[in-house]
Amino acid sequence: MENSKLSRRQFLGGTAAVAAASVLPAVTSAAPAVATPVTTYPDNSIQGASWIPLDPAAMARKGYEIIKGITGGGQSG
Amino acid sequence: MLGQIAENFPSSSYAAVPKGLFNYGGGGVNTWRNLCGVCNGGAAMLKIVTGNGNVIDEYLAWYERTAFPSNAAYEDWAEGGWTAVDAKAPKDRAPMSVAKSLLCHSSHGRWLEAAGGAEGAWVTAEFAGDVKAAGSDRCSKLVYDCVYKLTELVNDFMAGTIPEPVFDPSVDACLTSGCHGGAGGYDQAILDRAPHVAGKMKCDESCHQ
Numbered sequence: 001m002e003n004s005k006l007s008r009r010q011f012l013g014g015t016a017a018v019a020a021a022s023v024l025p026a027v028t029s030a031a032p033a034v035a036t037p038v039t040t041y042p043d044n045s046i047q048g049a050s051w052i053p054l055d056p057a058a059m060a061r062k063g064y065e066i067i068k069g070i071t072g073g074g075q076s077g
Numbered sequence: 078m079l080g081q082i083a084e085n086f087p088s089s090s091y092a093a094v095p096k097g098l099f100n101y102g103g104g105g106v107n108t109w110r111n112l113c114g115v116c117n118g119g120a121a122m123l124k125i126v127t128g129n130g131n132v133i134d135e136y137l138a139w140y141e142r143t144a145f146p147s148n149a150a151y152e153d154w155a156e157g158g159w160t161a162v163d164a165k166a167p168k169d170r171a172p173m174s175v176a177k178s179l180l181c182h183s184s185h186g187r188w189l190e191a192a193g194g195a196e197g198a199w200v201t202a203e204f205a206g207d208v209k210a211a212g213s214d215r216c217s218k219l220v221y222d223c224v225y226k227l228t229e230l231v232n233d234f235m236a237g238t239i240p241e242p243v244f245d246p247s248v249d250a251c252l253t254s255g256c257h258g259g260a261g262g263y264d265q266a267i268l269d270r271a272p273h274v275a276g277k278m279k280c281d282e283s284c285h286q
Contacts, residue, residue: 039090042124042125042127046082046085046126047235048235050086051236052086053236054078054082054085054228054232056224056228057225058081059078060224060228061153062078063220064217064218064221065162067220068165068213069165070161070165071161
């Protein structure tokens with residue numbers, strides 16, 4: 001009878017093992033890490049013959065409108 | 078510009094650049110009056126579009142030596158094709174000044190000096206002495222000028238032209254005189270800590286007299 005009793009240390013150890021085992025499935029079933037594509041700049045696909053020239057005046061107007069708060073969404077000065 | 082590039086090249090990575098990312102630069106970084114916002118955002122744009130340091134150097138050196146604002150924004154509006162800004166239209170013939178620095182503090186300060194402050198003739202005539210509104214007009218037209226230049230630089234780069242930037246003569250003089258890490262000793266303790274702090278900025282008439 002005495003032999004079947006668990007010591008306090010054995011009891012706590014067993015409890016910890018059960019707790020760990022209950023968490024393990026959640027850890028092991030998590031989606032495997034997927035490498036996120038890294039966006040690098042400059043993007044060379046726009047260079048060379050494919051380049052579509054920008055209109056300086058149109059861009060300048062946009063810059064003015066942004067800083068004046070007429071057009072939102074862009075970068076400001 | 079990044080938005081236009083993203084529109085022109087929808088499969089490129091430029092659509093991933095968040096709009097407003099560089100807005101922190103306004104007023105010389107959150108109104109610290111440090112690096113002018115159009116230099117800050119412009120250099121960032123040049124880097125991620127061209128990846129070329131010469132283009133950035135040419136842009137910043139041009140900013141440092143150019144008198145702003147030109148009358149281009151006003152003339153563009155006055156010709157009648159640009160009605161989006163009617164309520165906040167650029168004013169005609171603002172006083173011009175050369176920043177001699179990339180700092181907002183210096184750039185705007187020199188302009189205020191050139192304009193005569195709140196009592197200046199142009200500020201009085203156009204803005205009834207409201208120097209803050211006058212400054213807003215000046216900075217907006219400066220942005221017009223700078224974005225125009227940025228666009229030209231990008232178009233030229235894409236056409237195969239890489240600029241040879243011309244720095245202010247004081248930069249060379251500083252580097253070779255030993256002020257900041259050239260030959261000779263200005264202050265050995267400074268040289269030991271920061272041997273090349275001179276960089277490319279115009280030295281005289283800005284930090285040093």
